[in-house]
Amino acid sequence: MNITVWNEYRHEKQNPDVKEIYPNGIHHVIAESLRERGLPNVLTATLDEPDHGLSPEVLNQTDVLIWWGHKAHDEVDDDIVERVRERVLAGMGLVALHSAHHAKIFKRLMGTSCSLRWRESNEKERIWVVKPGHPVADGIDMCIELERTEMYGEFFDIPVPDELVFISSFEGGEVFRSGCCFHRGYGKIFYFRPGHETLPIYHNIKVQQVIANAVSWARPTAGGQYPYPAGAAIHAV
C-alpha cells in the first residue's frame, strides 16, 4: 500500500511556534508515525511543489492520500482538485484532517459548505468512541483525551456520515462529530478532527493510531474498475 501525506506546509515555515512543534512539517511527523506502524511506503507532497506534488503519476500510485490544509485552501489549483476527486471516485482512499474540512477537495466531494463553529482557546477535548468494533477505532478504549485543543462545534455542515465513529466534547459544552466515514464512488473517505498546528496533536500516539487505522480502512479493494471515469452514464445492452 502506497500512502501520500499532503501538507499545505506554510504555518511551519512562517510561524516559529509551529516550527518548534513540527520542524520539518506536519507531513513528516505523520509519515514517520505511519512507518513506525508498519506502513513503509509513505511519500509526502506539499502545496508549493510543482503540481502541489500531486502529478498524475504520484496520484495513480497512491492508495491512500492524507490531507492537511488550513490557510491556503484557495491556492490549491482547481484542476488538481478535480484530479484528486477522480482518483477518489475510482477508489483511492482520502483521510482529511482537522482544518481540511474546508479544503476544496473535501468540500467538492461532500457537496455542502462543510462549515462549523470554532474557538481557539486551548480547552480540553474528549473524543468518545460511539462505534466500538469499527476498524478505525481499533485499539482505542472508550475515549481519547486531549488536554489542550482548538474547539470545533456543531452544526457541522456535512452530509450524514455513512459511519460515525467518534464524537467529541469540549470544555465549553460543545459537541462535534469528529470521526466520520464516507463512501464516494469506489473510494472511502475518513474525516478526523484533531490537529491544530500550534499544538503537538500529531505527536499523540492515540491520534497517530487512529490515522494509521483510517489509512488501513480506506485502502482500495479489488472489486472491479470504477465504471464512470469520464462522468458519463453507461449504455447497457
Next chain:
Amino acid sequence: MNITVWNEYRHEKQNPDVKEIYPNGIHHVIAESLRERGLPNVLTATLDEPDHGLSPEVLNQTDVLIWWGHKAHDEVDDDIVERVRERVLAGMGLVALHSAHHAKIFKRLMGTSCSLRWRESNEKERIWVVKPGHPVADGIDMCIELERTEMYGEFFDIPVPDELVFISSFEGGEVFRSGCCFHRGYGKIFYFRPGHETLPIYHNIKVQQVIANAVSWARPTAGGQYPYPAGAAIHAV
C-alpha cells in the same frame, strides 16, 4: 391521531420530591403538553392498572405510544411487552423517554443491552441539533440547554440509529446520542434522553416541543398492512 402516554407511576407516589414536581404523575404533564400543542386525543396508562392499561383494545386504537419507566421495568409482563412489540412492527409509533432505554419493550426491539454510563449529579446538559431540517427538531434552534440533569454517557449500546437528531454534552465531559430515530417493521421509534424524575424536565417547553414533534413524526402511514403479524415468512407465487 390517538396517543397513549404510559408511565410506570411509582416514583411519584413514593417519593415526595418527585410528587412535588409531578403531583399527578409524569404522564399527565406530558399528556397535557401534547393537548396544548393541538394533539387532543391523548390517553394515559400506568403499570398498576389491569393489563398495565395496555389492553389489546387500547393498543389497537393507539397510533403513537409514549413510554416512561425506571425502577419497575421487571414488573412489566412479558406477554404485554410482546403485544406492544407486535403493534410497533405493525406500524404504531413508539417514543421512549429517558430511563426507558432499559424498558423491556425498548431492549426487545433493539436487540442489544441498551446500557449506558450514568451519573446523578445535577450537572448542565446541552442537547445539540446535528440534523437540522429533521421534523423532530422542528422549532429547535442550535441547542436546548438544561441547567440541571442526570448524566447519560457513551458508549450507549444501541444499534446505530437510522437518523441521529440530537447529541448531548455534559459538564463532566461526556457525550450522548440523545435523540435517535429507528424504523422497525412498519413502525417508527424515537428515543429521547431528557427526563429524570427528580427534576422538572417535562415542564420545559423545548423538551415538550420535541416530544410533540416526535409523536407527529412517528405516526403510522397508510402504506399497506404489515405482512408478517404472526412472524412467519410469506410464500409468494
Next chain:
Amino acid sequence: MNITVWNEYRHEKQNPDVKEIYPNGIHHVIAESLRERGLPNVLTATLDEPDHGLSPEVLNQTDVLIWWGHKAHDEVDDDIVERVRERVLAGMGLVALHSAHHAKIFKRLMGTSCSLRWRESNEKERIWVVKPGHPVADGIDMCIELERTEMYGEFFDIPVPDELVFISSFEGGEVFRSGCCFHRGYGKIFYFRPGHETLPIYHNIKVQQVIANAVSWARPTAGGQYPYPAGAAIHAV
C-alpha cells in the same frame, strides 16, 4: 407551502411523441397532480425563461423545488445552480426526478458523478417499498408496477442515501435504488427514478402520489436559520 416545478421543457416542443403525452409540458402535469392532492400553491419554471424562471425572488419564496431535466443540463447557468444550492442548504426541499440524476444541481450537491447504467427498451419495472412506514411511501402498498419504462441500473454513483425507500427491478435483471432521501445543510432532497419523457409515467397516480409525498416530506422546518449562508465557519465565543 409554495412549490415550484422546474422543467427543461425542450423534448415536449421538439418531439411530437413527447408532445402528445405532455402537450403543455411535464411540469404542468406534475403541477396539476399536486394541486389535485391539496397543494394549491404550485408555480412552474422552465429553462428558456429569464433566469431559467428561478430568480432570487422566486427561489426565496419556494419551499420545495421539483426538477426535471435531460438533454440540456449543460445549458443551466452555473450561477443559478449555485443560487439553488444555497437555497437547499438553507432549507428548501429539492425533488429530483428521473434524468435529473445528471442535473448540475444534483451532481453538485452529491459530490459524485451520479452516473448509472441505462437501457431504453420499454421493459417492465417494479418499484418495491423497502422502508414501509416512511412518509414518502405513504399510501403505497408493497410495490408500484410500471409496464413500460426506461431501465436504470446499478452501480448508481451516489453517496449512500440517508434513507432508502424504494428499490426497482427491471425485466433485464437489473436493480436500482430508485427512491433516495438525502439531508444537505438544512435542506432535504429526494431522488425518484420514474419518468422517461416518451412514456406517460407522470400520469400514473401512484407516481404522482409519491411525488406529492416527497414534497410534503421535503418541506422546510422552523428549526432556526442556516448559519453558513456565505460558506464561512463561525467563530464561537
Next chain:
Amino acid sequence: MNITVWNEYRHEKQNPDVKEIYPNGIHHVIAESLRERGLPNVLTATLDEPDHGLSPEVLNQTDVLIWWGHKAHDEVDDDIVERVRERVLAGMGLVALHSAHHAKIFKRLMGTSCSLRWRESNEKERIWVVKPGHPVADGIDMCIELERTEMYGEFFDIPVPDELVFISSFEGGEVFRSGCCFHRGYGKIFYFRPGHETLPIYHNIKVQQVIANAVSWARPTAGGQYPYPAGAAIHAV
C-alpha cells in the same frame, strides 16, 4: 483468527438430494473454502452435538461464527442463543447465511420478525454490488449471477442495515437486500442471502469469496472490553 462454522446439519442426513451436493454437510464445504483462502483455524459445530457444539469454551475462542439453519430453528436452546448473543455484543463476529434470517440468534439480535417473501422455483438471481469499495465486496465486480436459486423478496423485515452491500433481483421481478452489515454492541454481523440446501450454492467460488470477505470484515478489534456483559448500566464517577 478462529472461525466456527455452525450448521443445523439435518437436511444433509435426511434428504438424498442434499446429501449428494453436501455429503459431509454444508459446514464442511464452507470450512474448506475458508481454509483454501488462507484462514486456517476453522472449526465446525452442529445442532445435534452437546451444547450444539457451542460450549462456553468454544465460543470464547471463536472470533467469527458462521450460522446456517433452516428446519430446526426451534430446537436451538434459548440459553445457548443467549450465550451466543452475549458473545456477539462482546465483539464476536457473526455471519448469518440464507435461511438463518429466521434463526433465533439473528431474530433476537435484530428485534424484528426478520420475515420475508419467498418462492422455491429455481430461478435466476443477480446479486448486484451497490457499495463497491466495501471490504465484503472485495474481488466482486458489478454482480454475481446464480443460475438457479430460491427466491427471497422484500419486504425483508430487518432493521435498516448499517451498510447495504448487495441487492438481488430475481426472474420473477422481486428485489432483496441480500448483503447487509450490522453493528451490535462491540460485534459485527453480516447477513448474506445465497444458499438453499438443494442447490450447490456454497460450491460457487464468488459466494465463497464473499463469505471469506465477511469473516475478515467481522473479526473483533482491539478496541477495549465490552462494558456491559451483565446488561447493567455503569455508574460513572
